[in-house]
Amino acid sequence: MLMSYREALNQAMREEMRRDSRIFLIGEEVGYYQGAFKVSKGFVEEFGPQRVVDTPITEAGFTGLAIGAAMAGLHPIVELMTMNFGILALDQIVNNAAKIHYMSGGQLSVPLVIRGPGSAAHQLGAQHSQSLEAWFCHVPGLKVIAPATPHDAKGLLKSAIRDNNPVIFIEAQLLYGTKGNVGDGEYTIPIGVAEVKRAGRDVTIVAYSKMLQLALEAADQLSREGIEVEVIDPRTLNPLDLPTIVASVKKTGRLVIVEEGWRYCGLGAQIAESVYAAAFDYLDAPIQRVTGEDVPMPYSRPLEDAALPDKARVIEAVKALYGVQ
Amino acid sequence: MNETDQMNPSGQSSSARLFIMIMPNMDRVDVLFLYRQMLLIRRFEEKSAEMYALAKIAGFLHLYIGEEAIAVGTIAALRPDDYAISAYRDHGHCLARGSDPGHVMAELFGKATGLCQGKGGSMHLVDAPRRFMGGYAIVGGHIPLATGLAFATKYQKLDLVTVCFFGEGAIPSGQAHEALNLAALWKLPVIFVCENNRYGMGTSAERAIALYADVAGAARSYGIMAERIDGMDVLAVRDVMRKVVEQVRGGKGPFFIEAMTYRFMGHSMSDPAHGHYRTKEEVEEHRKRDPLLLLKETILSTDLGTEADFIQLEREVGEVVTAAVKFADESPFPVLSELYNDVLAE
The missing domain is CATH 3.40.50.970 (Thiamin diphosphate (ThDP)-binding fold, Pyr/PP domains)
Incomplete structure (x- = not known):
């Protein structure tokens, strides 16, 4: 419905x-x-x-x-x-x-x-x-x-x-x-379980809340360029469903983490550390993070846009995994 | 009770004194029980200080010595299913609520047999079966919790009251004011018991609270009925609290008690009883109104008890406290796997 x-x-x-x-x-x-x-x-x-x-x-x-x-x-x-x-x-x-x-x-x-x-x-x-x-x-x-x-x-x-x-x-x-x-009738979703929102073999993107939509749009565009992205939404941030993320990374060998929050000590830093610890040998490139900028949010529209992750930055981060500028 | 009741020079409210005169409640068993409870707290605290010196107890340790009449007199007016909640100077309230001294001492020792299995410590005693909902160590932070307990009992249509103990040092905090406003706004069955011991650590009320001469005025400004009482006179505390509890249980909204008291020891174990911020003479002066002495004088002068009774009580309480220390000392520390238990509930 x-x-x-x-x-x-x-x-x-x-x-x-x-x-x-x-x-x-x-x-x-x-x-x-x-x-x-x-x-x-x-x-x-x-x-x-x-x-x-x-x-x-x-x-x-x-x-x-x-x-x-x-x-x-x-x-x-x-x-x-x-x-x-x-x-x-x-x-x-x-x-x-x-x-x-x-x-x-x-x-x-x-x-x-x-x-x-x-x-x-x-x-x-x-x-x-x-x-x-x-x-x-x-x-x-x-x-x-x-x-x-x-x-x-x-x-x-x-x-x-x-x-x-x-x-x-x-x-x-x-x-x-x-x-x-939305599912019909009575249902619940367990806390602590991620979902693969789009399957792909080349790159894993972890994105949650509003950032999921950015990741899916970026994946669509990258697919047209021949890169198949797997998009995972952890949905629950703590406890984190690390096994689902790690399983995907072991398959793709590449990871981008997208979050809207500040970069320094952001959630993506923790997810990256956990993935490095669990799947270092499977990674073909350093993990990429796309984050908000480390500034108080400015009011002016162009400045605000510059402070937030967008689709172009997600695509850029994916391409950086391949050494493409 | 008269909301504008003034203090007389002895620090005793005239209405509290009136209650004693007209409703003495001077039953021998009752008064000796009150004395026994205060004595238990006194000797327990003295023993805790000793155990701290022996490094059996660590961390922060805030003793209730001098303030016993407030916990004992207040809790004597409660039903077993009423809620009580306190700040970090919480041993007295917990013991007055009937918690086993051995389990309390074991908690101070950090042992597995402690009330909270050693995870809480001196400042965070909890005894849920006795409706002692905890000691909290962020000044002012537990006052909203008390309004929540009262909100719940009202929501559940239970005729319970919640008593919230805190020091006068919490009164300037924003959380205290937010809680007072909510309690008044929603007529919650909560009794705020401000233990005014005149110092927040080393800062006197005069240097911290604009309304220092009338701390209860903070509550009155929200339309909460309030009264200042003599917190050294356990009978006065109990008799006022009986009236207050009945009124609050009857749905007349919150009540605020400012109980005038004095801390005979330092703020915690890290500072002496006097020195930097108050004089020896000041402490000595207040010790003349030691709540144990006051009640003993009353009992002897009214022939409700004899010296033999006090000798007997000393012996019994001494044995209880000795046994508590022995129990705590002989108990095991928690197993290390306990570290991860109870982070989350099932």
Whole structure:
């Protein structure tokens, strides 16, 4: 069934909230405003304000409240209006949500989803355009998911809601309106399982969230030039499905990793290290990374475009593996 | 309770004193139990300091000596299924909640038999079956958690209250204010217990909090009922808390208690009781209102107990603490494979 990424998220939460009364949605403008990006459209009408909780603009406070509620047996879904605002809640996420199960010797659990859009949209400026997934992936005790398609978004969000751990679920503003086929009926997608989005024999590209589309477009063009690219979307960033990536690299011998976040200490650096450790002898060339530039996001359109990965850069990185300029 | 209740010179609120006069609750068994709980904390903490000096305990160790009346008086007013949560000076709350001293001491020793299997340590005690939801070591960071526990019990339509202990040093923090606002906004059944021991580490309240003369005023500014009480008088604490708990359990929204107290020891084991930021005379002055001394005087003067009772309690508590140390000492360290357990829940 064709639907938008936004509708897929809406359906996932709606189905889960109908199934389990312990689940509630909390965040800024999730209720009567219908969600800043309309992801929770119709929720307050169906579930009422007790389960669709509008908050003041206090991310640390309401994220901490949700963690406490999870400790007492509820299953909160926290909507961050954007992942950038998650920085205000980082103490709660890193010092509490991620550690409480471990610090308590397993006595307490924090079943919690924190979701919202990350990455750049169009000219939102430096404070609203960040890709912070590497920060979250760095912290033991958190799971991190960044789906690229409506089908994956729905199946993974349902799995995240059913998980007994804090899960950071990163969406993208520019993905909300994109459409795709979503499986009929009840389904979930397991956390920690990558998917080969396009099969190929020559080069592997790993790309997630918005970057998947770039990778697929680049693969189409490269195919016309005789290079068959295999595109893998890890979908879950932590835990990472390394075996799927490594199996592909062993076949192709070449790897490009595409991420929108900053290059320095970015997620691609970790994926590259893991692949070097597991498949060094299979590589025919050094791994290539395509990343965002290490600058605060500029507002001006040409500057913003220059700061972000694009199809041309992905193609250039693939060709560099062959020593082609 | 009068929200604008003023402190008298002894630091005791007039309404708290009134409660004692009109509702004495001076049952012999009860008062001796309160004394015993405070004594247990006192002797446990003294023993912890000794064990720290012997390097049996490492890391940060923050003792509750001097502040025992607040944990004991507050928790005496709770039901076993109510929630309690604390900051990093948490041994007293955990013991008052009824946790086994051996398992607490084993946690301080980092042993496998500790409450948290040695993964938490002094600042992160958790005893979930006793609804002690943890000690947290980022100042102000656990106050939102308390509002969440209260949110959950309200959501689940349970008549439970959540008590959140923290020092006055948390009050200027943004997270405290965010939590106070949410608690007031949604009328959550949470009781904030501010243990005002007058110093955040070495910085006095006067140098850190604009509202230092009325810390409870921070809560009142959000429309939360608040009262300052004498945190050295365990009977006053218990009797005020009984009223407060009943009111909060009845759905009247959150309550904020500012309990005036004093830390007799340094902030942690790394600083002396006095020296750089406060004088010996100041500490001595506050020691005159030692919560154990105050209750003992009351018990003896009202003939609810005799010296023989205190000798008996000392002996019993001494045995408990000795046994706790023995248990901790003889327990094994966690096996190294435990390192990776409990990072994620099943």
